[in-house]
Amino acid sequence: MSLRAVLERAFASRSELDDAAERSEAVEAGCTPISGLEPRTRVRVTGVLRSVTVRPREGVQAFEAELYDGSGAITLVFLGRRDVPGVEAGRHLVVEGLVADLDGGRVIFNPRYELRVGA
Numbered sequence: 001m002s003l004r005a006v007l008e009r010a011f012a013s014r015s016e017l018d019d020a021a022e023r024s025e026a027v028e029a030g031c032t033p034i035s036g037l038e039p040r041t042r043v044r045v046t047g048v049l050r051s052v053t054v055r056p057r058e059g060v061q062a063f064e065a066e067l068y069d070g071s072g073a074i075t076l077v078f079l080g081r082r083d084v085p086g087v088e089a090g091r092h093l094v095v096e097g098l099v100a101d102l103d104g105g106r107v108i109f110n111p112r113y114e115l116r117v118g119a
Contacts, residue, residue, distance in 0.1 A: 025046065025069075025092075029046045029094060030044070031043075031044050031045050031046045031069075031094065032044060032045055033045075033069060033071040033072070034047065034067070034068070034069045034071050034072035034073060034074050034106070035071035035072035036071075037072075037074065037099045037106050038099065039099050039100060039101040039106070040098070040099065040100070041098070041099050042096070042097070042098050042099075043096070043097070043098075043099055043108075044094065044095070044096045045067065045069060045074065045094075045095050045096075046069060046092070046093065046094040046095070046116065047067045047068045047069035047070070047073075047092070047093065048067070048068055048069075048090065048091070048092050048093075049065050049066065049067055049068075049087065049088065049089050049090065049091050049092075049093060050066045050067075050068045050073065050089065051065065051066045051089055052064065052065045052066075052087065052088060052089050053065075054082055054083070057077065057079065060079055060080055061079075061080060061081065061082055062077050062078065062079050062080070062081070063077075063078040063081040063082060063083060063084050063087070064076065064077050064078075065078075065084075065087055067093060067095060072106075074099070074105075074106045074107065074108060075102075075105060075106070075107045075108075076095060076097075076107075076108050076111050076113075077107055077108070077109050077110070078110055078111075079109060079110055084113075086115045087113065091115060091116075092115070092116035093113050093114065093115060093116060094113065094114045094116060095108060095111045095112070095113045095114075096111060096112045096113075097109070097110070097111035097112060
């Protein structure tokens, strides 16, 4: 490890270290970084859920969760659901689905998901 890398790590904030760890885990899992997602592409991403909410969307109840991987965030929308078993803030997930562009943000509707253990 270079001196520069050692110094950057020594002076990095906890948030920066957490972000780096999330990015590293995403690469190790063979997932696409959220920051590089393009609309209308099928992807596999992983990260930690920062928030979950229930709100109506187009007149249909929807359970929404924000997935963060250290490079960016994407909203997961489960249409017609008030809750999704195991999906709660702080959990780590691997998610697969089709990326959509909605109101300037990236969204995956009704994704397939796996709960990650020990992350």
